[in-house]
Amino acid sequence: MQNxxxxxxxxxxxxxxxxxxxxxxxxxxxVTLEFNNTFKxxxxxxxxxxxxxxxxxxxxxxxxxxFSELKYVISNIRLIKEDxxxxxxxxxxxxxxxxxxxxxKAASLSYILSNIPSATYKQIKFGxxxxxxxxxxxxxxxxxxxxxxxxxxxxxxxxxxxxxxFTKIEGFYDVDNKALSIHTGSTVEGTAPNYTQGVNxxxxxxxxxxxxxxxxxxxxKIKIKADFDKLLSGKTNTITxxxxxxxxxxxxxxxxxxxxxxxxxxxxxxxxxxxxxxxxEN
Amino acid sequence: xxxxxxIVSLLILLVSCSSNDTDGIYYDNPEVSLEIPAGFPELxxxxxxxxxxxxxxELGEKLFSDxxxxxxxxxxxxSCHIQANAFADHNxxxxxxxxxxxxxxxxxxxxxxxxxxxNWDGSKLQLENQPLVPIITHEEMDSSIxxxxxxxxxxxxxxxxxxxxxxxxxxxxxxxxxxxAQFEYTLISVNSKYDKVKRNESAFTTAEAQGYATFxxxxxxxxxxxxxxxxxxxxxxxxxxTDTNEAGRARVTGIPADYMSFRVPSLRNVEYTxxxxxxxxxPDLKSVLDYFDNGVLDADNxxxxxxxxxxxIPLSEEEKTNLIAFMKTLxxxxxxxx
Numbered sequence: 230m231q232n233x234x235x236x237x238x239x240x241x242x243x244x245x246x247x248x249x250x251x252x253x254x255x256x257x258x259x260v261t262l263e264f265n266n267t268f269k270x271x272x273x274x275x276x277x278x279x280x281x282x283x284x285x286x287x288x289x290x291x292x293x294x295x296f297s298e299l300k301y302v303i304s305n306i307r308l309i310k311e312d313x314x315x316x317x318x319x320x321x322x323x324x325x326x327x328x329x330x331x332x333x334k335a336a337s338l339s340y341i342l343s344n345i346p347s348a349t350y351k352q353i354k355f356g357x358x359x360x361x362x363x364x365x366x367x368x369x370x371x372x373x374x375x376x377x378x379x380x381x382x383x384x385x386x387x388x389x390x391x392x393x394x395f396t397k398i399e400g401f402y403d404v405d406n407k408a409l410s411i412h413t414g415s416t417v418e419g420t421a422p423n424y425t426q427g428v429n430x431x432x433x434x435x436x437x438x439x440x441x442x443x444x445x446x447x448x449x450k451i452k453i454k455a456d457f458d459k460l461l462s463g464k465t466n467t468i469t470x471x472x473x474x475x476x477x478x479x480x481x482x483x484x485x486x487x488x489x490x491x492x493x494x495x496x497x498x499x500x501x502x503x504x505x506x507x508x509x510e511n
Numbered sequence: 512x513x514x515x516x517x518i519v520s521l522l523i524l525l526v527s528c529s530s531n532d533t534d535g536i537y538y539d540n541p542e543v544s545l546e547i548p549a550g551f552p553e554l555x556x557x558x559x560x561x562x563x564x565x566x567x568x569e570l571g572e573k574l575f576s577d578x579x580x581x582x583x584x585x586x587x588x589x590s591c592h593i594q595a596n597a598f599a600d601h602n603x604x605x606x607x608x609x610x611x612x613x614x615x616x617x618x619x620x621x622x623x624x625x626x627x628x629x630n631w632d633g634s635k636l637q638l639e640n641q642p643l644v645p646i647i648t649h650e651e652m653d654s655s656i657x658x659x660x661x662x663x664x665x666x667x668x669x670x671x672x673x674x675x676x677x678x679x680x681x682x683x684x685x686x687x688x689x690x691x692a693q694f695e696y697t698l699i700s701v702n703s704k705y706d707k708v709k710r711n712e713s714a715f716t717t718a719e720a721q722g723y724a725t726f727x728x729x730x731x732x733x734x735x736x737x738x739x740x741x742x743x744x745x746x747x748x749x750x751x752x753t754d755t756n757e758a759g760r761a762r763v764t765g766i767p768a769d770y771m772s773f774r775v776p777s778l779r780n781v782e783y784t785x786x787x788x789x790x791x792x793x794p795d796l797k798s799v800l801d802y803f804d805n806g807v808l809d810a811d812n813x814x815x816x817x818x819x820x821x822x823x824i825p826l827s828e829e830e831k832t833n834l835i836a837f838m839k840t841l842x843x844x845x846x847x848x849x
Contacts, residue, residue: 366643368657369684379647379655388648389634389762410755416763418636425636428765486765 259448260308260342262353264330265507266299269458273299275332278406288461290469294409296400299332299457300385301492302378302393305356305433306342311349311441318342323363323374329385330455347445351438357493357502358395358431361417361424366391387414395430396492398460402470409470411460413489428486432493435500440509452507459503463491540564540675543693545624548701550709551737552625557637563693566675571694573672574687579662580645581608581652588645588691591617594848597780598698603791607651614650614756616791619784621846622777624696627742631773631789634763638692643684656684700779700846701737708840715840722837725830732816739778739841745814746772748807748822752790759789768812782842796838800831 266273268286275297276283283295304327306318319326331337358364366386368375378385378393385394398411416427442449461468466487494502543563547554574580576589591605592598598620605613615631629635635644645651646659660682663669670680677686707713715723726734735741744760751771756762760769773789787793793802803824807817817823826834 366647368655372657375655386647389630389644391640391643391647416634416765426633427763484765484767 254347254445257344257346258444258446260345260350260442260444261448261450262303262306262340262342262355263450263452264303264338264340264455265452266330266332266338266455266457269456273332273457275299278401278408286458288458288469289467290461292402292461292470293404294400294402294461294470296332296398296457298397298399300383300394300398301330301396301455302358302385303328303330303340303355304359305354307354308342308345308350308442309352309354311351315354316346316348316350318345321363323359323371327359327374329378329383331383333382345444350442350444350449352435353438353451353506354433354435356431356433357504358413358415359393360431361415361421361429364392364415364431366393387412390414390416392416396488398457407471411488413485413492428489430485430489430493432489432496432502433500434493434502434504436504436506438509439506440511442509443511447511450510452509454505454507456503456505457492459491460488461491463503464499465490465495540566543568543697545697545699547699548706548737551622551701554624555626555636555638557639558624558696561639561689561692561696563696564676566672567677567690567693568697570669570672570676571690571692573668574691575694577663580654580659582654582658583608584662586652588642592620595783597621597700597783597843597847599784601785603786605651607645607648608653611650611653613648614752614754615789616786619777619780620695621698621700621779622738624699625738628744628774632760632763633744633774638695639685639688642688642691656687659687660684698846700843702845703779703843704840706843716836718833718836719840720837722830722833722835723840725826725834726837729824729826729830730834733775733814734778740775742774744769744772744774745816746770746810746812747814748810748817749788749802750792750808754790757790770812771810772812778838779841780843780846782839783847796835797831800826800834804831 268284271284273296274282274284276295277297280295280297283297285293285295287293304323305320306326307320308316308318310316328340329337330340363371366375366388377383385397387394392415394412394414396411396413398409400409401407402409413430415430417424417429418427419425436453438451442451461470468487468491490499490502492503494500541564543565545563574588575592576587578584578587578590580587586608589598591600591602593600596619599617602617604615605617607613618631623629623638627636629638629641630644635641643656646654646656664682669682673682673686674680676690704713704715704719708715733741733743733745746759751757757771759771759773761767761772763769781787781796785793785795787796787799793799804826806822807813809822813822
């Protein structure tokens with residue numbers, strides 16, 4: 230009898246919940262972007278030169294490699310509704326709308342977009358890197374992002390270009406574990422579209438969701454794969470480290486665009502780069 | 512009634528204040544007009560956006576030598592940009608806090624008002640955008656602009672100078688950058704013996720005159736104009752800096768043809784700025800000339816001046832001696848404070 234009472238109570242409670250969600254769908258909810266950094270389908274484990282646990286990958290050019298450090302900046306996030314209209318997420322505020330994805334910090338792999346209007350979404354857009362007009366290391370305007378990106382264990386300030394690093398990859402290649410060090414960032418001066426000089430390394434990514442994300446009663450999770458196999462074996466460029474079309478250490482705009490296009494697409498024939506949607510959990 | 516008296520006396524106070532101001536310090540911040548000698552290239556186009564004023568320049572000069580710009584308060588702009596060295600120094604590469612060694616040779620700060628590009632790679636086109644770089648760079652001051660402002664904001668001398676220069680005491684990054692640039696714009700070197708010869712106030716010695724003739728024949732295609740640089744970027748086959756951060760101009764443009772190209776440096780005050788080269792490869796002028804004479808490193812993008820001449824600028828020992836004599840006529844003792 231006691232148990233029966235409990236069940237009765239529970240079912241009332243359940244009913245109450247159901248009726249709640251029927252009548253009072255929240256006007257907004259969270260959307261979580263969950264990044265899985267991989268070599269093909271294997272989630273990357275970082276490791277130093279002698280590491281036996283680090284995930285290794287072999288490029289199209291036959292070069293084995295692994296990473297000890299893997300970071301990149303995501304900003305300018307937009308969600309596209311079923312009807313094609315766009316919801317922007319603090320696209321001009323790096324403190325509220327940008328983040329550093331850092332493979333060494335599990336918490337950084339999930340980025341929660343808060344207060345997304347209830348609707349059905351079919352597509353997501355975001356930037357790999359930061360668009361030129363706000364890529365200025367402005368500590369006054371965006372103190373939180375400036376501090377987070379500039380922290381000693383993050384080092385995403387590109388000081389000489391007075392902008393942010395967009396990607397920072399450290400690792401090792403070939404059987405003798407030579408160092409690789411690939412940094413990307415923008416060097417443009419002037420204003421779009423008439424830059425007076427430099428390279429715009431910002432890339433706009435567009436991904437169609439495999440299942441619509443339904444924001445409202447649920448707070449969907451969008452799982453995004455970033456496949457770093459593409460770094461050397463991309464849709465745009467096949468890169469062999471050490472000789473030929475690239476050098477293994479790129480902190481500069483010389484040859485940097487090869488990597489930028491592989492990771493973030495070339496902006497025309499490739500607008501997804503290394504990114505793809507694994508699943509959407511509503 | 513008491514209130515009224517209070518307000519009235521406050522008003523009187525205000526009035527008397529502002530009448531003081533008109534004949535004195537607060538609003539009298541006249542524009543600084545610079546004497547631009549004839550024959551120099553036109554000014555950098557951004558200069559007009561930052562009017563030089565008496566107190567803006569004074570503030571910039573003070574900021575320029577303030578060691579609180581560095582994380583540990585040991586280094587100011589003027590620690591590396593030393594007036595006696597034409598605002599360069601004698602280290603092969605810049606040295607920042609804790610003895611950290613930078614990527615490149617400290618460039619002289621002179622005649623920047625005429626320059627279209629700043630830094631060895633021309634990464635900056637507007638001087639006001641430059642000071643942030645050394646402030647935040649790990650190998651230089653390793654600080655941040657808000658850290659700097661935090662240290663100087665309660666300094667009464669700065670409060671007064673910001674008030675005079677910008678109308679109120681507020682210290683902002685933009686005001687700091689503008690005033691430092693204003694000071695740097697005033698660093699114009701145009702009183703060398705060469706200038707005096709041009710103005711018929713002096714005459715070259717025989718050696719200097721012969722050096723000048725050689726210079727015009729073998730050097731002036733790059734070291735042209737009254738700035739003694741055509742402000743182009745060239746790979747002239749100097750020994751290469753193997754630091755992976757170095758790509759020369761290509762790190763800005765991403766263009767392979769710019770790989771290891773550097774801005775042609777001005778030769779003004781070159782006597783005071785040894786060592787030479789983008790990371791101080793050459794200890795003295797003679798070693799630079801010997802290098803040109805012996806032949807430079809080949810590269811796909813080696814400048815045509817060398818590519819088309821077997822990688823050399825042939826120079827006799829006499830020509831080298833005379834060239835150095837001529838280059839020393841570009842020394843401006845007044846500029847370096849002698």
